[in-house]
Amino acid sequence: MKNLTRDIDGHWETIEPQIQQFWHKVPKELRRREYEHDGCSVSVDINWQPLATRLRRDNELVRPLRENRPPVKDWQKKLLQPTRIRAEVTVSGANKVCSHDWYPTFFLDTFVHEIFLIANLSVPGSADFYSASIARPNQRHSTEVRLSAFAFDCGWTDSLDGEWPSLQALPREDVCRWFEALNIGYKQRAETGIERALYVLLHLARDDTRIDSVTWLFHGLEALVSTKVGESVSGLVRRLAAVLDLDELSQKRLNKRLRQLYDWRSSFVHGGYAVPHPASSEVIDRRLDAHLMELHNLRQFGASLLIATLQALIKKRIVELRFDEQLVTTTIGARMDDRSKT
Template sequence: MNIRSSIELNDRSIEEINLTGVYFECATTVSHKFGGWPEIRIIPIKYVVEWYDSLKVGLKIKAENNMERALFSALYFCHDTYSGYNPTLIVWIIQALESFYGISSNDSIIKALKNRIFLHLGQTSQPKKVNKKINEFYDYRSKFVHGDMEIMRLGGDKFLREDYIDDYNLKLIDLCDFGATLIISSIQKMIIAGAKSVGFNETINYK
């Protein structure tokens, strides 16, 4: 399912948003692959709209807090204008995750993100498998942004059918679907709880 939205300005209809629903369609498959983690729910659209309205995002152009940064980042990797999978989607998905979980550049990023994901979404029955996938996710992003990744020629996969091309695309699709599923589950939990933001505090108690 795709979502299209347009606004009317000066008597002209201007398309504003065209979102793909492919990540929602794949989320249950990803969850099943990891033993039902993270949990993916079916939430009535009414509750989703009420939750979003409570955030008072309105017509803001620039995100002002972590939740808005996460939601605005999601618009980029769900925008159907960039149809198909490409490595830049990984960057936007990680931007959404780190914004949602309040990860700063001063944190030990992967460790902090894992800890907060498990706190928010609960523990998984397959911790080694999930940890490995998160590491793989970040390794892919690192190779891309630092120029170490092998890049396919734009449009090249339309003309050739080779195993290495299929492997390249399948890995990218697998990682994008995994990261997007984490975001979907994280936001769904906020909607169900009626929460507008989430904070994490590290404490120590001596007894």
């Protein structure tokens, strides 16, 4: 792993201690996982202690800068030093693919993805694996993890600034218990709305800087609350409000922001989107400034909304979500009876 320091310095006094606390004495649920696959038993063990030690050290290296004091010598060079974390994968039994080199790496990578979600839903921004890679001893090629925690970190920082949706730190044990109840394992295709929303977060963590991330966000939100693709925004607002326990004013605010986000999605999917050059240099063309800023703000709002909704489910211990529509009618006889009473 490289570049373990946060990209955002905001509220470091609140956030950094909770990140360090999360990785302090990591519980068994985050150190060991066992999988059963097609006749093989696969166990994965990860020693996270070097990460906990490195996070404490790096925090002390950047603390002087945050407190407007002179930093220690070569502090930047020390921050860029990679950290190696030892993992052991044991495969028992046999199947048609277990002899391939990628087989144990796959299960380690799967566990790392799960830990990324657990950590960042518990303490947003606590697990940034964007620069992480997996390599076997003496192996020339490595598997890049590429999971950025920026959206989680930015969302929690915005929340501490008073922005909505509000993200927060959740007890590590509660999040681990919730994930265990989901029983996702190594599943490669999502089957439930919650699984689809979690997989969307993983896709966004790989690359959340493009316009198609807006489409991913709507897919995750619609899947989470079981609205149909292309259904009105009002239905999405109504169901999200039920999960988040929103009052009328908050629902109006949510409706406004979601419609703005939906306009971006429609322009991209149906045409009308002014496609920027892939180089995306706002320094060369200042017209790109407003475009990128609006896209970032709306995309971050959508990501925070998705994360906040998942955190609400965790707090309520909900692992399955279903909405039932009701038909309310008034008969002719009932209406006539009401008139006779007046």
